[in-house]
Structures are given as C-alpha cells and as structure tokens.
Amino acid sequence: MTENPEVRGCVLPLNLHYNVGDHTWVAMNDDGTATVGMTDVAQNLAGPLLHAKPKKVGVVRKKGKPVGTVESSKWVGPVKSPLSGEIVAVNETLASDAQVINRSPYKDGWIVKLRPSQLDEELATLLTGQPAVDAYRERIETEDLKACEHVEGFEA
Amino acid sequence: MSEDPEGKKILVIQTHGVETPNRTYSPLFYAMAAAAMEMEVMVWFTMDGTNQLKKGAAEKVQLDSSSDVTLKTMLEQAQEAEVELRVCQQSLALFDMTMDDVIDGVEILGATSIIDLALEADHVMYF
Numbered sequence: 001m002t003e004n005p006e007v008r009g010c011v012l013p014l015n016l017h018y019n020v021g022d023h024t025w026v027a028m029n030d031d032g033t034a035t036v037g038m039t040d041v042a043q044n045l046a047g048p049l050l051h052a053k054p055k056k057v058g059v060v061r062k063k064g065k066p067v068g069t070v071e072s073s074k075w076v077g078p079v080k081s082p083l084s085g086e087i088v089a090v091n092e093t094l095a096s097d098a099q100v101i102n103r104s105p106y107k108d109g110w111i112v113k114l115r116p117s118q119l120d121e122e123l124a125t126l127l128t129g130q131p132a133v134d135a136y137r138e139r140i141e142t143e144d145l146k147a148c149e150h151v152e153g154f155e156a
Numbered sequence: 157m158s159e160d161p162e163g164k165k166i167l168v169i170q171t172h173g174v175e176t177p178n179r180t181y182s183p184l185f186y187a188m189a190a191a192a193m194e195m196e197v198m199v200w201f202t203m204d205g206t207n208q209l210k211k212g213a214a215e216k217v218q219l220d221s222s223s224d225v226t227l228k229t230m231l232e233q234a235q236e237a238e239v240e241l242r243v244c245q246q247s248l249a250l251f252d253m254t255m256d257d258v259i260d261g262v263e264i265l266g267a268t269s270i271i272d273l274a275l276e277a278d279h280v281m282y283f
Contacts, residue, residue, distance in 0.1 A: 059160075069192045074225060076185060077237065078192040 004156050005130075007137045010040045010148035011156035013106055017126035019082040020135045022064075025106065026082045026126060029113070034083055036067055037110040038101055040156065041140065044148040047072040049098040054079075054090035054112045061085065063122055067112045070098065083122045085114035104155045162194040167277035169270075173204035177217045177227065180208060183283045184230040184239075191237040198277075199234065200270055201262075202244035206251055209243055209258045235261050244270065 004011045012018070016025040023042035027035045043049070054068035061067055066078035067087060090112050093100050101109035116122065127135050139145070168187050172179035183199065190197045201209055208214055208227060217227035235241065241262045248254065248264070255264055265273075274280050 066192065066194060069189070071189065071192075074220065074223070075233075076189045076192055078194070 005133045006148075007133065007140050008145070008147040009150075010044060010136075010140065011106070012040070012133050012136055013156060014129050014133070016106065016132075017082070017123060017128045018132040018136065019080070019126055020132065020139055022080040022082065024080060024082045026123070027106075027110075028123075032115065033088055033113045034085065034116050034119070035110045035113050036079070036082060038070065038079055038105055039136075040105050040148055041136065041145060043102045043105045043109070045145065046070060046075045046077075048151075049101050052094040052098040052101060052111070054094060055087055057087050057090055059087045060117075061087065061114070063118075067114070068094075070101065079111050081114065082126055083114055083116045084118045085116040087112045088115050089113040099151070102151050103153050106156055108155075161190075163196070164278040165196045165276060166190045166198070167273055167280045168197065168199045169280065169282045170199055170201050170205035170208070171203040172283060173207040174213050174217050174227065175204065175207075177219060179283065180217065180227050181219050181230060183281070184234050186281060187239045188234055188237045191234075191239050196240075197238075198240040198242055198273065200242050200244065200265075200273070202247045202270075203250075206243055206247040206253065209241070209262055210251070210253060211257055211259055214259070231259065242270075 004013050018025050023039045025037050049072050052070045061081040063084045064080050067081045068079045091110050168183050170183045187197045187199050214228035215226050219225050242265045243262050245264050245266045
C-alpha cells in the first residue's frame with residue numbers, strides 16, 4: 001500500500017501529480033488517460049458540496065481552464081484542469097451526489113478523465129511524491145489554511 | 157441543457173447596501189458562479205449598493221453567524237475570481253463619497269457607460 005502523508009490532517013497521496021496552486025490532482029491511467037480531481041485540502045476549504053458540474057465529454061480544455069464547477073453553501077468556483085486535453089469521461093455520480101468529493105476526493109470523487117494533448121511538458125510542471133507534500137505544506141502554513149475535517153466514511 | 161455559457165457576458169446590478177446584509181450575499185455569489193463558468197462578469201454597484209464599497213464598511217457586515225465570513229470576504233473572493241467591480245459615479249456623489257473612499261480594484265463608470273454595458277451583456281441580473 002502507498003503511504004498517504006498528511007498535512008494538518010489533509011491527506012496527500014504520494015502517487016498523484018498535484019497542481020498545488022489550483023488544489024487539483026492528476027492520476028495517470030494505463031490507457032493513457034488522466035483522471036483529474038480536487039484535493040482533500042480543496043474539499044475541506046469548500047465545505048459540504050451541494051453541486052458539482054463537470055464539463056461534457058468531448059470538450060477540449062487547455063491547462064488552467066475549468067473542467068467543471070463546484071459549489072457549497074459558502075463557496076463556488078472552478079475546478080481548473082491541470083493538463084490540456086479532451087474530456088473523455090465525466091463522473092456521473094456527481095450529478096446526484098456531489099458530496100462524494102468530500103468523502104472520497106481521490107477515488108470515487110474524481111471529476112473528469114482527460115486524454116492529454118501535451119502530457120510530457122505539462123506533467124513536468126506538476127509536483128508528485130514528497131516534493132508535492134512539501135509544497136502543499138508550505139502553502140497550507142503560509143496561508144494558515146484550516147485543518148482538514150473528514151466526514152464519516154472518508155477514504156483517501 | 158442550455159448551450160455552453162463560456163464567454164457570455166453577465167451584468168449584475170446591485171442596488172442594496174450594508175444596511176440590508178441579506179441582500180448583499182447572493183448577487184456576489186451568482187457573480188462568482190458565472191465567473192467559475194468562464195463568463196465575463198461585472199457587478200455594478202449603484203444607489204444604496206454603493207456603500208458596500210466604502211473602505212471599512214464591508215468588514216463590519218457579518219454574513220454568516222457560524223463563520224467569520226463578512227461582506228469583505230465576498231468582495232475579495234469575487235475580485236479573486238476576476239469579477240469586475242464597478243461603481244456608479246452619480247451614486248458616489250449621493251453618499252458624499254469620492255474614489256478615495258472606495259476599496260481598491262473598483263473602477264468608476266457613469267450612467268451612459270452602464271447603459272452601453274447593459275446593451276452589450278448577454279444577460280442582466282438586477283438586485
């Protein structure tokens with residue numbers, strides 16, 4: 001099993017690729033697609049989510065453009081794509097259960113799957129492993145972000 | 157589903173100010189939602205809405221008793237989301253305010269400009 005480091009209670013799996021600034025992660029799949037989601041830090045900042053709306057399959061995104069929006073009772077914002085590419089799948093569960101992101105930000109709460117168009121150069125801009133954890137720790141401490149609180153049934 | 161909203165222009169007109177906190181939250185929230193959907197969003201503060209933008213005013217308006225979220229928090233989040241904030245020149249005078257009294261990041265526009273912007277917008281939301 002992969003260890004999952006925590007910073008202020010926020011879980012940061014070592015095997016993912018992170019855009020720390022945008023609070024997103026990428027997992028590379030065997031078929032060449034990339035799964036994208038929000039980090040534990042992000043779901044904690046947003047609070048219990050009411051709606052999560054991914055863009056549609058077939059939409060082409062540039063890195064930094066939203067692959068969807070999420071909203072809670074106190075926050076609404078974009079989920080910015082960590083990679084450029086075409087959306088090849090969206091998490092249909094989100095339409096009826098946005099809080100799956102709160103419960104399982106790295107597994108069942110994924111947002112979209114992309115077929116990356118500039119993978120090599122863009123993946124290199126993301127952080128993974130301990131450097132990602134260190135960068136996130138610096139951000140959390142610098143901005144004094146609140147400690148993660150996990151709902152019952154949370155899984156990382 | 158409606159067509160993709162990206163790139164559309166939304167103009168939010170806010171006429172309510174710090175004396176009615178419950179009427180200040182939603183317009184900014186909608187503006188941020190539209191910005192998150194990649195729309196071009198502008199909030200136009202006029203009439204009583206002008207006083208939201210006075211330095212030192214918004215931080216005194218508590219919007220959520222269970223947290224420290226104030227109207228200032230919302231205005232800052234809106235600006236971070238690239239929502240453009242504009243204030244009515246004529247309303248400023250109504251409150252004996254000048255641009256020196258207005259928080260940073262807000263631009264001033266006159267009445268004819270807002271009419272032009274309303275005509276150019278894909279949709280106007282009026283509060």
